[in-house]
Amino acid sequence: MFLRNHWYVAALSAELETKPLSRQILGEHIAIYRTESGEAVALTDQCPHRGYPLSLGTVVGERLVCGYHGFTFDCSGTCVAVPGQDRIPGRADVRRYVLVEQGLWVWVWMGRGEPDVSLLPATPWLVDTLHWSAIGGVAKIDAGFEFLVDNLLDLSHETFLHNGSIGTPEVATTPIEVEVDDEDDVVRVYRHMNSVDCPPFYSRTTGLEGKVDRWQDIEYFPPGFYLLHARIAPVGQPPLPDGNDDHAFHMKIFYGLTPSAEGKVYDFWALARDFCVGDDDIDRFLEKMQVSVVQEDVDALNILQARANESVEMSEVSVKIDRGGLAARRVLAAMGETALRE
Numbered sequence: 001m002f003l004r005n006h007w008y009v010a011a012l013s014a015e016l017e018t019k020p021l022s023r024q025i026l027g028e029h030i031a032i033y034r035t036e037s038g039e040a041v042a043l044t045d046q047c048p049h050r051g052y053p054l055s056l057g058t059v060v061g062e063r064l065v066c067g068y069h070g071f072t073f074d075c076s077g078t079c080v081a082v083p084g085q086d087r088i089p090g091r092a093d094v095r096r097y098v099l100v101e102q103g104l105w106v107w108v109w110m111g112r113g114e115p116d117v118s119l120l121p122a123t124p125w126l127v128d129t130l131h132w133s134a135i136g137g138v139a140k141i142d143a144g145f146e147f148l149v150d151n152l153l154d155l156s157h158e159t160f161l162h163n164g165s166i167g168t169p170e171v172a173t174t175p176i177e178v179e180v181d182d183e184d185d186v187v188r189v190y191r192h193m194n195s196v197d198c199p200p201f202y203s204r205t206t207g208l209e210g211k212v213d214r215w216q217d218i219e220y221f222p223p224g225f226y227l228l229h230a231r232i233a234p235v236g237q238p239p240l241p242d243g244n245d246d247h248a249f250h251m252k253i254f255y256g257l258t259p260s261a262e263g264k265v266y267d268f269w270a271l272a273r274d275f276c277v278g279d280d281d282i283d284r285f286l287e288k289m290q291v292s293v294v295q296e297d298v299d300a301l302n303i304l305q306a307r308a309n310e311s312v313e314m315s316e317v318s319v320k321i322d323r324g325g326l327a328a329r330r331v332l333a334a335m336g337e338t339a340l341r342e
């Protein structure tokens with residue numbers, strides 16, 4: 001069951017062109033594109049005439065023309081022209097999905113009815129390009145959403161799966177603290193590693209060498225938004241009592257977890273940093289590293305899903321490192337029950 005009354009990342013802003021993109025989100029096929037004036041539009045990716053995907057159509061001005069027989073739709077999904085006649089059938093409209101562009105990401109409201117804007121995650125670091133440089137990408141995983149939640153909530157896997165880029169021994173050995181905000185449905189996982197080796201991901205970009213303090217503070221806003229506050233600082237220099245932390249390097253690591261269909265999930269990612277702002281070389285270095293880190297996760301999750309598909313009885317042994325993931329499962333289950341009652 002999918003949780004529908006939420007915002008999910010639907011696309012990277014850079015992906016949207018007048019040539020439509022086809023995405024399946026929560027099992028629904030959606031055509032996403034820009035009109036010639038630049039407006040981002042998402043419509044049901046199925047023509048009401050004979051069902052051809054509208055994502056195979058063509059944008060003409062502010063309209064999308066079906067690539068099969070030319071039914072034509074405006075930005076609201078209203079059918080405004082059909083070939084060979086003036087009268088437009090009443091049932092020829094398609095659903096328009098509400099989109100919001102925020103920095104690198106385009107969010108879609110998957111609920112029915114009016115979108116709840118208060119639920120839209122805040123990502124100011126992706127918008128404030130004066131103080132933060134951001135890059136982003138997306139990977140498609142042939143594994144269920146729940147595998148990605150588990151993966152992101154337990155970063156001890158960095159030590160083993162991402163050894164050599166972001167994983168060092170201390171990620172797995174440093175205990176975590178977990179907090180659940182039941183009021184707002186947020187899961188927080190803290191891991192503060194002090195006086196540890198700086199992995200290449202950060203040493204090359206911050207210039208810090210040898211030992212550093214490295215903090216990983218996760219905030220998971222179920223179902224679809226995850227934010228990791230990474231802090232890299234010289235050893236023994238925590239934030240000042242007034243909150244000033246200018247002596248540290250900060251990276252915000254975002255994931256948009258967007259279920260595609262049963263057993264498939266989109267893994268949108270973005271990195272925003274408050275150092276080397278505007279440095280294209282650092283952008284390229286981080287992108288290369290992150291793409292390979294994400295691919296390591298994709299490969300692992302694809303394998304887990306393939307095993308799960310073999311319908312061999314699987315049992316799990318959970319330990320302390322799993323407390324974040326287990327908390328996330330509990331919150332998601334409670335949200336699912338609430339959704340069923342609504």
Ligand code: FES
Nearest residue numbers: 047049050066069
């Ligand atoms: S299927 Fe789209 S116009 Fe015929």
Ligand SMILES: [Fe+2]
Nearest residue numbers: 157162293297
């Ligand atoms: Fe990972």
